[in-house]
Amino acid sequence: MKIVVAYKWAPNPQDAVVATTGEVDLSRAKPAVSEYDPVAFELARRLADATGGEVVGLTVGGPSIDTPLSRKAALSRGLDRLVVVADAELEDADGTRIATVLAAAVRAIGDVDLVLAGDSSIDVAQGQVPLTLAGVLGWLGLAAVSAVTAADGGLVVERSLPGGTTVVAVPTPAVLAATADAVVPRVAGMKDILGAAKKPVEVLDLAALDVPAPGATLATLATAKPAGGERTATIFDGSSPAGAAAQLVGALRQAGAL
Amino acid sequence: MNSAQSWIVVADDTAASGLVDLARSVGDEVVAVVAGRREVASSLASAVDRVLWLGEPDQAPVEAYGPAVAAVVAQATPRTVIGATSPGGRALLGAVAAALRVPVLAGVSALEADGDQVVVTRSVLGGIAEHRTAVQGGTTVVAVDPGGAVAGDGDLAPLEELAVTPLAATVTEVRPAAVAGADLGGARTVVGVGRGLKAREDVALVSDLAAALGGELACSRPLAEGVDWLPKERYIGISGQHIAPDLYLALGISGQLQHMVGVRGAKVIVAVNSDKNAPVFSQCDFGVVGDMYEVVPALTAALGTGS
Ligand SMILES: Cc1cc2nc3c(=O)[nH]c(=O)nc-3n(C[C@H](O)[C@H](O)[C@H](O)COP(=O)(O)OP(=O)(O)OC[C@H]3O[C@@H](n4cnc5c(N)ncnc54)[C@H](O)[C@@H]3O)c2cc1C
Numbered sequence: 001m002k003i004v005v006a007y008k009w010a011p012n013p014q015d016a017v018v019a020t021t022g023e024v025d026l027s028r029a030k031p032a033v034s035e036y037d038p039v040a041f042e043l044a045r046r047l048a049d050a051t052g053g054e055v056v057g058l059t060v061g062g063p064s065i066d067t068p069l070s071r072k073a074a075l076s077r078g079l080d081r082l083v084v085v086a087d088a089e090l091e092d093a094d095g096t097r098i099a100t101v102l103a104a105a106v107r108a109i110g111d112v113d114l115v116l117a118g119d120s121s122i123d124v125a126q127g128q129v130p131l132t133l134a135g136v137l138g139w140l141g142l143a144a145v146s147a148v149t150a151a152d153g154g155l156v157v158e159r160s161l162p163g164g165t166t167v168v169a170v171p172t173p174a175v176l177a178a179t180a181d182a183v184v185p186r187v188a189g190m191k192d193i194l195g196a197a198k199k200p201v202e203v204l205d206l207a208a209l210d211v212p213a214p215g216a217t218l219a220t221l222a223t224a225k226p227a228g229g230e231r232t233a234t235i236f237d238g239s240s241p242a243g244a245a246a247q248l249v250g251a252l253r254q255a256g257a258l
Numbered sequence: 259m260n261s262a263q264s265w266i267v268v269a270d271d272t273a274a275s276g277l278v279d280l281a282r283s284v285g286d287e288v289v290a291v292v293a294g295r296r297e298v299a300s301s302l303a304s305a306v307d308r309v310l311w312l313g314e315p316d317q318a319p320v321e322a323y324g325p326a327v328a329a330v331v332a333q334a335t336p337r338t339v340i341g342a343t344s345p346g347g348r349a350l351l352g353a354v355a356a357a358l359r360v361p362v363l364a365g366v367s368a369l370e371a372d373g374d375q376v377v378v379t380r381s382v383l384g385g386i387a388e389h390r391t392a393v394q395g396g397t398t399v400v401a402v403d404p405g406g407a408v409a410g411d412g413d414l415a416p417l418e419e420l421a422v423t424p425l426a427a428t429v430t431e432v433r434p435a436a437v438a439g440a441d442l443g444g445a446r447t448v449v450g451v452g453r454g455l456k457a458r459e460d461v462a463l464v465s466d467l468a469a470a471l472g473g474e475l476a477c478s479r480p481l482a483e484g485v486d487w488l489p490k491e492r493y494i495g496i497s498g499q500h501i502a503p504d505l506y507l508a509l510g511i512s513g514q515l516q517h518m519v520g521v522r523g524a525k526v527i528v529a530v531n532s533d534k535n536a537p538v539f540s541q542c543d544f545g546v547v548g549d550m551y552e553v554v555p556a557l558t559a560a561l562g563t564g565s
Pocket residue numbers: 035036120121122123125451452453454455477478479480481493494495496497498499509510511512513514515516517530531532533536548549550551
């Protein structure tokens with residue numbers, strides 16, 4: 001089975017500096033493989049090992065997503081090879097644009113049976129890109145996937161949905177987005193990190209891919225910093241637990257919170 | 259583009275009031291396209307102007323209707339399309355967005371129509387900033403929380419049944435969830451616990467405090483996923499519940515933004531954390547720097563004695 005893992009090289013907005021105007025400065029936020037995407041790497045590796053197949057990493061974005069560090073970070077996590085589309089035009093691209101480029105890359109890779117993705121990215125956090133990708137490809141796209149195994153001619157997929165666990169028989173090709181806790185991803189060892197340098201990386205040129213033009217554009221009219229995010233705390237010293245508890249209960253009564 | 263129309267795409271869920279309300283705010287005519295059971299389509303008939311029903315899904319998952327929903331919506335090209343943030347809702351929206359080649363916006367708090375253009379107020383990057391964004395040149399597609407069950411005006415729109423073929427996929431088994439959903443949304447007081455908790459048995463420590471406060475128990479994501487010490491319905495944050503109680507206590511929770519965005523609306527936030535530099539202390543009203551294993555029982559006791 002030929003499996004593509006779509007993963008994102010993204011900054012953690014926790015480390016962003018947000019001005020009172022709502023302007024976001026991400027320059028201090030170091031990018032990394034998005035927090036839950038290693039779950040997709042691990043699911044892909046296990047499935048490929050069970051079926052005899054190949055795992056191809058795929059990421060798209062601005063030029064900063066393709067560095068020696070970013071390549072190694074992905075390739076040390078159980079991939080066989082990597083495909084990257086990095087272009088200034090994709091800096092700050094919306095999710096549908098990203099999905100459209102991912103779809104073109106999946107077609108360029110060719111004969112793909114399955115695309116696996118993470119639950120949601122650490123920065124955008126919409127859980128939307130894999131499902132839009134499925135839409136572009138015309139394939140079935142399922143999120144909330146907690147387990148996947150191969151069966152004759154297709155896949156058996158377990159989903160963790162609000163109504164309970166659901167099992168679905170899915171023919172390939174398909175796009176599946178994993179839950180955050182579907183499997184525990186392996187930790188890259190020294191051997192994986194050294195091995196990563198020898199694995200092939202293919203850079204696809206955005207201009208050479210068959211990507212249709214967007215049907216709408218977004219214009220930011222105004223930005224603001226949301227209320228309620230920052231509060232000034234009255235701090236009590238808990239080294240005397242009973243004293244701190246009494247002080248806190250008093251303060252909460254006074255604030256009308258009890 | 260059809261400026262008078264707002265469409266909602268419904269993924270087999272009778273809880274769609276959030277979609278209907280938002281659609282009404284920007285459209286004179288609201289059209290629902292329903293991928294799901296007849297009862298879901300019927301429940302919408304008195305709340306919207308037209309209901310397009312794609313037929314009984316039998317064993318097909320709702321996601322199998324993505325291409326069919328996209329084709330119907332693309333033909334009408336309404337000014338606005340609204341769907342749910344649930345897995346099925348996002349799949350239908352993804353198919354629509356792909357067909358129209360337009361973005362899907364989430365975290366939406368308001369829509370304003372202005373001719374062919376729609377202005378969206380939404381939170382971005384996990385809630386650290388708020389944007390007013392104009393969608394220009396194409397349909398505005400948004401994902402919102404589905405809300406509760408739909409209340410209609412009694413005027414029934416007839417179901418228009420469309421014959422479509424879903425993608426091949428079969429639901430072979432459903433194992434219903436054992437635990438009932440918790441009503442965190444309605445609780446005045448919520449006690450949240452995080453990875454400061456060392457063992458499953460210690461949940462009792464926190465539930466005792468919740469009982470003393472007459473509040474509901476909640477948690478950060480790692481306690482509900484990864485280790486399942488508390489049910490998934492009880493975790494708070496960007497991918498869990500959003501709550502706005504009078505009082506929220508964050509016990510052994512570091513205060514990562516993905517968690518805190520879920521309690522931004524709380525009137526009073528209390529944090530207990532052993533690390534005085536934990537980010538939660540800049541996002542709370544009262545903080546206790548200390549070991550929750552000592553502070554929490556002391557707090558329970560202090561409440562019990564009414565001191
Ligand atoms: C896309 C995405 C979505 C996410 N969505 C959510 C979400 O919806 N909700 C959510 O909660 N998280 C979410 N997360 C995870 C989030 O980023 C954090 O990892 C998580 O909230 C951390 O949980 P925590 O505070 O319990 O654990 P930690 O960050 O590990 O913090 C534990 C805290 O406990 C303190 N502590 C330890 N021992 C004690 C003690 N004895 N007494 C007192 N304090 C103690 C420590 O000082 C520390 O501050 C998401 C992440 C991503 C990438």
